[in-house]
Amino acid sequence: MNTxxxxxxxxxxLAAASQLAPHSFAADSDRKLGFALVGLGRLSTNQIAPALQxxxxxxxxxxxxxxxxxAEAWQKQYGISQKSTxxxxxxxxxxxxxxxxxxxxxxxxxxxxxxxIRAARAGKHVLCEKPMSxxxxxxxxxxxxxxxxxxxxxxxxxxxxxxxxxxxxxMAKEKRFGAIRQIDxxxxxxxxxxxxxxxxxxxxxxxxxxxxxxxxVGIYALQACRYLTGEEPKSVMAREIKTDHExxxxxxxxxxxxxxxxxxxxxxxxTTYGFSGMNQFTAYADNGKFGMEPAFSYEGNRAFAxxxxxxKPQIDQFAAEMDDFANVIRTDSKSKVSGEEGLRDMIVMxxxxxxxxxxxxxxxS
Amino acid sequence: MNTxxxxxxxxxxLAAASQLAPHSFAADSDRKLGFALVGLGRLSTNQIAPALQxxxxxxxxxxxxxxxxxAEAWQKQYGISQKSTxxxxxxxxxxxxxxxxxxxxxxxxxxxxxxxIRAARAGKHVLCEKPMSxxxxxxxxxxxxxxxxxxxxxxxxxxxxxxxxxxxxxMAKEKRFGAIRQIDxxxxxxxxxxxxxxxxxxxxxxxxxxxxxxxxVGIYALQACRYLTGEEPKSVMAREIKTDHExxxxxxxxxxxxxxxxxxxxxxxxTTYGFSGMNQFTAYADNGKFGMEPAFSYEGNRAFAxxxxxxKPQIDQFAAEMDDFANVIRTDSKSKVSGEEGLRDMIVMxxxxxxxxxxxxxxxS
Numbered sequence: 001m002n003t004x005x006x007x008x009x010x011x012x013x014l015a016a017a018s019q020l021a022p023h024s025f026a027a028d029s030d031r032k033l034g035f036a037l038v039g040l041g042r043l044s045t046n047q048i049a050p051a052l053q054x055x056x057x058x059x060x061x062x063x064x065x066x067x068x069x070x071a072e073a074w075q076k077q078y079g080i081s082q083k084s085t086x087x088x089x090x091x092x093x094x095x096x097x098x099x100x101x102x103x104x105x106x107x108x109x110x111x112x113x114x115x116x117i118r119a120a121r122a123g124k125h126v127l128c129e130k131p132m133s134x135x136x137x138x139x140x141x142x143x144x145x146x147x148x149x150x151x152x153x154x155x156x157x158x159x160x161x162x163x164x165x166x167x168x169x170x171m172a173k174e175k176r177f178g179a180i181r182q183i184d185x186x187x188x189x190x191x192x193x194x195x196x197x198x199x200x201x202x203x204x205x206x207x208x209x210x211x212x213x214x215x216x217v218g219i220y221a222l223q224a225c226r227y228l229t230g231e232e233p234k235s236v237m238a239r240e241i242k243t244d245h246e247x248x249x250x251x252x253x254x255x256x257x258x259x260x261x262x263x264x265x266x267x268x269x270x271t272t273y274g275f276s277g278m279n280q281f282t283a284y285a286d287n288g289k290f291g292m293e294p295a296f297s298y299e300g301n302r303a304f305a306x307x308x309x310x311x312k313p314q315i316d317q318f319a320a321e322m323d324d325f326a327n328v329i330r331t332d333s334k335s336k337v338s339g340e341e342g343l344r345d346m347i348v349m350x351x352x353x354x355x356x357x358x359x360x361x362x363x364x365s
Numbered sequence: 366m367n368t369x370x371x372x373x374x375x376x377x378x379l380a381a382a383s384q385l386a387p388h389s390f391a392a393d394s395d396r397k398l399g400f401a402l403v404g405l406g407r408l409s410t411n412q413i414a415p416a417l418q419x420x421x422x423x424x425x426x427x428x429x430x431x432x433x434x435x436a437e438a439w440q441k442q443y444g445i446s447q448k449s450t451x452x453x454x455x456x457x458x459x460x461x462x463x464x465x466x467x468x469x470x471x472x473x474x475x476x477x478x479x480x481x482i483r484a485a486r487a488g489k490h491v492l493c494e495k496p497m498s499x500x501x502x503x504x505x506x507x508x509x510x511x512x513x514x515x516x517x518x519x520x521x522x523x524x525x526x527x528x529x530x531x532x533x534x535x536m537a538k539e540k541r542f543g544a545i546r547q548i549d550x551x552x553x554x555x556x557x558x559x560x561x562x563x564x565x566x567x568x569x570x571x572x573x574x575x576x577x578x579x580x581x582v583g584i585y586a587l588q589a590c591r592y593l594t595g596e597e598p599k600s601v602m603a604r605e606i607k608t609d610h611e612x613x614x615x616x617x618x619x620x621x622x623x624x625x626x627x628x629x630x631x632x633x634x635x636t637t638y639g640f641s642g643m644n645q646f647t648a649y650a651d652n653g654k655f656g657m658e659p660a661f662s663y664e665g666n667r668a669f670a671x672x673x674x675x676x677k678p679q680i681d682q683f684a685a686e687m688d689d690f691a692n693v694i695r696t697d698s699k700s701k702v703s704g705e706e707g708l709r710d711m712i713v714m715x716x717x718x719x720x721x722x723x724x725x726x727x728x729x730s
Contacts, residue, residue, distance in 0.1 A: 182640070239602070256631065286555070287641070
C-alpha cells in the first residue's frame with residue numbers, strides 16, 4: 001500500500017521503521033490513522049473508543065487485551081479482525097501490522113512504561129494516558145526509547161485540547177488581566193467503596209497506580225498551573241491528609257501543595273480521593289481573574305473571565321487529542337503534549353511526594 | 366430619664382455604671398440605643414453612619430474625632446450636638462453623656478485597645494472593628510477590662526449577620542452535604558498606590574495596622590473557616606509572598622495558610638493586598654459542596670449549594686450587626702461576635718505570623 005506498510009510487513013527493526021514512518025503519511029494524507037487501544041477498561045470503553053468514532057483522522061484499528069471475552073465483544077462491536085487483536089504476550093507482533101499506526105496505552109499507570117517502550121520498539125507512535133509513568137526514571141526511559149525509535153510520543157492530556165482551557169491559556173499568555181499572581185487549582189473525587197476484586201481498585205494499589213489522587217487527578221491541577229503560567233515551578237511545598245487509613249493504606253488520599261514559579265506566581269493546589277466537588281482553577285491576575293469550574297470533566301466544562309461567562313464549544317476532548325496526534329504524525333511536528341511534557345509533570349509530582357515525606361519545601365532543578 | 370442616665374450624669378465610676386447599665390434598657394425597650402463613632406474615616410463615613418440610619422434600635426448619637434472640620438461637617442449632616450462631640454483627649458468625658466450607650470471603635474487597629482478600654486471605663490458598651498487588636502495580649506486585656514466594667518464587647522464581624530453566611534453556617538451545622546472535609550477560603554484586594562500623606566496608608570504601617578492583608582481581610586477567611594466548622598484550629602502552617610518590598614516593607618502583602626481542625630477538616634486560605642479578585646469560600650463535604658462568591662463584600666454576596674444558587678435577602682450588614690448588639694445589650698445576653706470571638710482570631714493570626722516567621726507548622730493550644 002505504501003512504503004511503510006510494505007516494510008513493516010517484512011521487518012520491524014526500529015531504525016528503519018522510524019526513518020520511514022513520518023514520511024509515509026505525508027504522501028497518503030487522506031488515510032485515517034489506525035489506533036490500537038492497549039487496555040480495554042472503562043476509559044477505553046466509555047470514552048476513547050466512542051471518541052475514535054468522532055475523529056476526523058483516526059480510526060479504531062486494533063485492540064490489545066488480556067481478556068478473550070473482551071476481545072470477542074470488541075471485535076464484534078467495532079468490526080476488528082482477529083489479526084488486529086493482541087494480548088499482552090503477543091503484543092510485539094503488532095510491529096507486523098500495517099493497519100496500526102498508533103498504540104494508545106490505556107493501562108494501569110505502572111504498565112505505561114513497558115507498553116510504551118514495546119510499542120515504540122514495534123515502530124508504532126505512542127499516545128500514553130496520564131500519568132505518563134510511575135517515576136521520573138521511567139518517564140525518561142520512555143522519551144528516550146521513543147526518540148531512539150523515531151516514533152512520536154504524546155501523553156493523554158485531553159484538557160489541552162478543550163476550547164475553554166485553550167481560551168484560558170490564551171488569556172494567560174496575552175495577559176488579558178495583567179500578570180497572573182496566584183493560581184488556585186484543585187481536582188478530586190470521592191473514590192468509591194468498591195468490593196475486593198473490583199478492577200477499579202487498581203488505583204488503590206501502589207504496585208499498579210504508583211500513587212493516589214495526585215497521580216490520577218491532581219495532575220490536572222498541576223498541568224493547568226503549568227500551562228497557564230508557561231513556566232516550570234522552581235519549588236513545591238506539600239502536605240498529605242489521610243482520613244481513611246485502610247482504604248488509602250498504599251496511596252495518597254488528599255494532598256495540598258503550593259508551587260512557586262520563577263516569575264513569582266504562586267499556585268495553591270489540592271487533590272483528593274476522599275470527597276467530591278473539587279474541580280476548578282482560578283487565575284488571579286493584577287486586574288482581574290479568570291478560570292474554569294468545572295474545569296476537568298469529560299464534558300460540561302465552563303470558563304469565566306472577570307464577571308463574564310466564556311462560551312466555547314463543548315467538544316470530545318479525546319477525539320481532539322487523537323486528531324491532534326494524527327496531525328503531529330502526519331506533519332512530523334512536535335506534540336504540545338509530548339513525552340517531555342509528561343516528564344515535567346513526573347518531576348514535579350516526584351518533588352511533591354518528597355516534600356510530603358520530608359515536611360519541607362522541595363526545590364526543583 | 367432613667368436610673369442609668371441620672372447616674373451617669375453624676376458619676377462615671379465603673380462598677381456602679383455597669384451594674385445598672387444592662388437592666389435599665391429592659392425597662393425602656395423602645396428607646397433607640399445611642400452610638401458614638403470613634404474615628405470618622407471612610408468606613409464610618411461610607412458604611413457605618415448610613416447603616417445607623419437603617420437600624421431599628423440604634424441611632425447615631427455622638428462622634429469622636431481628632432478633626433474639627435470633620436466634627437463640624439458631621440454635626441451638620443447628622444444633627445449631632447456639640448456636647449456629644451468629642452476628641453481623643455476629652456473622650457473620657459463621654460462617661461457623663463447619657464445619650465451615648467455604645468462606643469463603636471472605628472480607628473486604626475493599634476488604637477482599638479486603648480479606646481475600647483477607655484470606653485469600657487466610661488461605662489459604655491463597646492463595638493470594636495476587626496481586627497480586635499494588634500496582639501493577643503491586647504485582646505485579652507480588652508475582654509478583661511470590659512468584663513470588669515460589666516459592659517458588653519462585640520467585634521465588627523458583619524458577615525456573621527449576613528443571610529447567605531448564616532445559611533452556610535446552617536448547612537455546615539446540619540451537615541446538609543455530610544461532614545465538611547476541606548474549606549477553601551480567600552479574601553484579598555489590590556491595595557491602592559496612594560501618595561504619601563494619604564490617610565489610607567495607615568494600613569501599610571505596622572505602628573497603626575499591626576499587620577497587613579491577614580489582619581485586614583484574611584481575617585474574614587479565617588472567621589468563615591471557624592464559623593463553618595464550629596471548631597478552633599489546632600495547628601496552622603503559613604507562608605508569606607512578597608512582590609512589592611517597598612510598598613509592603615512593614616506589613617504582609619500575601620499570605621497563604623492552612624489550618625487543621627480537630628475533626629480533621631483542613632482549611633486552605635489565602636489573603637492579599639497585592640491583587641484583586643479573591644473573595645470566596647467553598648466548603649467541600651462528603652456529598653457535595655457549598656459556599657459563597659463573592660463572600661465578603663459589603664453588598665452583592667452570593668451563595669451556592671451543590672449546583673443551586675441560594676437566594677437570600679441582601680441586607681445592610683452593619684445595620685444588622687448594630688441592631689444585634691442593641692439586642693444583646695437589652696437582653697443582657699452574649700454576642701455571637703463577642704470579645705472572646707475576636708480574641709480567638711487574634712490567637713490564630715498570631716500563630717499564622719509565627720508560622721510564617723519560622724517556616725514551620727505552629728500548634729495552637
